Amino acid sequence: MSGVWKALAAAVLFGLSTPLAKGLLGSTSPQVLAGLFYLSSGIGLRLMGLVPRLRPFLRAEAPLRREDQPWLAGAVVFGGILGPLLLLVGLQRTTGSAASLLLNLEGVFTALLAWFVFKENVDRRIALGMALIVAGGTVLSWQGGPEWGELAGPLAVGAACLCWAIDNNLTQKVSAGDPVQIAAIKGLVAGSVNVGIALALGAAPPPPSLVAGAAAVGFACFRVSLMLYVLGLRELGTARTGAYFSFAPFVGAVASLLLWREPVTPSLVAAGALMAAGLWLHLTERHDHWHVHEPLEHVHRHVHDEHHRHEHAPDDPTGEPHTHLHRHELLAHRHAHFPDIHHRHPH
Incomplete structure (x- = not known):
């Protein structure tokens, strides 16, 4: 069950990134801030290797091998470069309410790819639990009837979700490797590309105080979260880890209540009930049968x-x-x- 708690811890850390990022907005564009989260966290993980007490732990993990490189390269391209770029394109052409609903597709696409393309096992209990968690995320992000606008925007956001789903499944292929190394590479590459794109589009360079704040939030809520997510992939598989990670929006919403004193809404209560039911189905799963290890x-x-x-x-x-x-x-x-x-x- 340790993989379950690692996946849930990854969701909690990532969920906290939304209310914490809200406090950093205003001094720079969202695109630059997102890039700083990735880039600073990647640098922070690289610096972890210089801490003497952490070296025994890091040496106990398997370094990435040559056969891992294509999988990791694909994960970086789809999840770190194409996904954010498509999301930005989509957000320029659709409303926030529609985009929030569409972002729930990431969990759906992740599970579908795991089940039907990568042949990961699924049963009705897990499928129902996944459906309840995604339904909770949909209720949580619903702000009344979404205004879809032109079709290109929603399609771009949906394509971004598909890219992140591909990223999740490709990362699972290298999950036996060092999670610190995986998270650092993804952070450095994705952060550099995203900051570069934002600055090329005319965004102003961020002030040093913002860089420091983004470094702290990015390290804990993005890279440590990703490390735990990789460990969850190693122990649970892609679909189940993705389902637990879909709990992140609810964590963010509850944290916003505490940090920014936002109101408790019926949608938050309903989303919590749906997600709790889905998590219960997953936590009480027992998959037990005779099997052969080749x-x-x-x-x-x-x-x-x-x-x-x-x-x-x-x-x-x-x-x-x-x-x-x-x-x-x-x-x-x-x-x-x-x-x-x-x-x-x-x-």
């Missing part, structure tokens, strides 16, 4: 549990958890499990 060779952080009974080479690290190349032999057994990096078998 032979597999990979690298990731692990301890010697029932799935890791391999022998060690003389140069392999001692102590647990540790990381090294290891091979899983053919294994058939039954136990409760999620579609983690060891349980992506067909059903």
